[in-house]
Amino acid sequence: MKTSHTTQGAIGSPPFLKRLIASLGVLSLGLAGCAQPRDLSVQAQQPVPVQPQPQAERNSLATLRDRASADVDALVKLGPRVAGTPAMEQASAYLLEEYRKAGYVADIQTFTYSKFEDRGSSVSVGGTTLQGRALRRTAAGTPTARLVAVPNVGDRDDFAAANVKGAIAIVRRGTLPFAEKVRNAAAAGAVGLLIVNNESGNFSGTLTQDASIPVLALSREQGQPLLERSQRERLTAKLTVNAGQRTVTGRNVVAHLPGVTQPQVLLGGHYDSVLGSPGANDNASGTATVLSIARQLSTTPLGRQTWFVAFDGEEDGLHGSKAFVNAAGPQFLKGLKGMLNFDMVGVNNSLLISGTPSLAKQVQIENAKIAPLGSDYGSDHASFAAAGVPVLFFYRGMEPNYHKPSDRQINPTLLTETAQAALKMLPQLVSSNATGGSGNRQ
Ligand SMILES: [Zn+2]
Secondary structure (H helix, E strand, O other), X not given: OOOOOOOOOOOOOHHHHHHHHHHHHHHHHHHHHHHHHHHHHHHHHOOOOOOOHHHHHHHOHHHHHHHHHHHHHHHHOOOOOOOOOHHHHHHHHHHHHHHHHOOOEEEEEEEEEEEEEEXXXXXXXXXXXXXXXXXXXXXXXXXXXXXEEOOOOOOHHHHHOOOOOOOEEEEEOOOOOHHHHHHHHHHOOOOEEEEEOOOOOOOOOEOOOOOOXXXXXXXXXXXXXXXXXXXXOOEEEEEEEOEEEEEEEEEEEEEEOOOOOOOOEEEEEEOOOOOOOOOHHHHHHHHHHXXXXXXXXXXXXXXXXXXXXXXXXXXXXXXXXXXXXXXXHHHHHHOOOEEEEEOOOOOOOOEEEEEOHHHHHHOOOOOEEEEEOOOOOOOOHHHHHOOOOOEEEEEOXXXXXXXXXXXXXXXXXXXHHHHHHHHHHHHHHHHOOOOOOOOOOO
């Protein structure tokens, strides 16, 4: 699901975080200042509010929409929010501040996991450097050696037909698993392997076992001419594979009203994004929607039945929600009547809600398609469903900017519509007797 490999920044130092929190304070004041006159003008057009004045003022739909839009902008402005990078420290500080301003106790829950990282890998031949992609589970290394073309697809016989001892081998992708080509290359004495894509562009490959030599993927456009040249000429190549596992520290933002230790409902969405994408729809949209619901519930009884979580590490494999579920314990999870997850809700008009059948049956929402949970397990609700918690997944479907640098814009009205749909079903959810679980709780 990665769009590219580039060098990633290191985790920021505490002084950096302090400067950051200071700068966010200024930013927050700026936003509040902008929103104020608009609040008042909207207020003037509304019927007499039933709720106390300041609450109603804060919660008019237009104001909620503007604030959700500002939240998305603030997150997108940080650039790609890749787990374990300074952008995530900034994003988590922003969310903490917003939840606290809304009256919640908000904290960071940290967790760690191991992640493959390509810090920039390439091959240089005769003064020309071609950027490639390190395969997952490659060895790191920088060998300089003869470049030898291997015929066909790189089975054992193919390697026997080329003398790759002490050389960097270059072979086409296809037919055999990557790991087998690598094993054959290493067995034949190669000190590195280049795999040339058999279709346009490059690929992100994973080896099924650790490689003993560095392995680099090249696009067909760059690799095929090099492969053909190495069949005609004697070439020397310098291979640089700068990659390996890194321990990532993730940061979930967890918010609840003071004293609320056992919620009946947990609302969540991930706030990390993939490398190269600022993640407006995936998933600043869901993050802002959950925050918007929190703002609306902070002074209501429902607010005392609910926890809110912005998950980190989703794009690397649902790490944040898994860590939350593991830390929560069986008693906490058993008390949950539902976990509502919001992912990619800022683009496409139709709202798709899927979930545990018992829960999907309970909720009636106009203008939304409600379906049992199918194969849509690629987001954080899956971690809760696996622990026996009934789940609902709010989603608006695939869109062209998914995981791309162009994922920069959402329609804020869709966020407020999503939030209102969830708010409508919360009273039904909380008053229901059944916890709806399948019985296979942890
Ligand atoms: Zn997502």
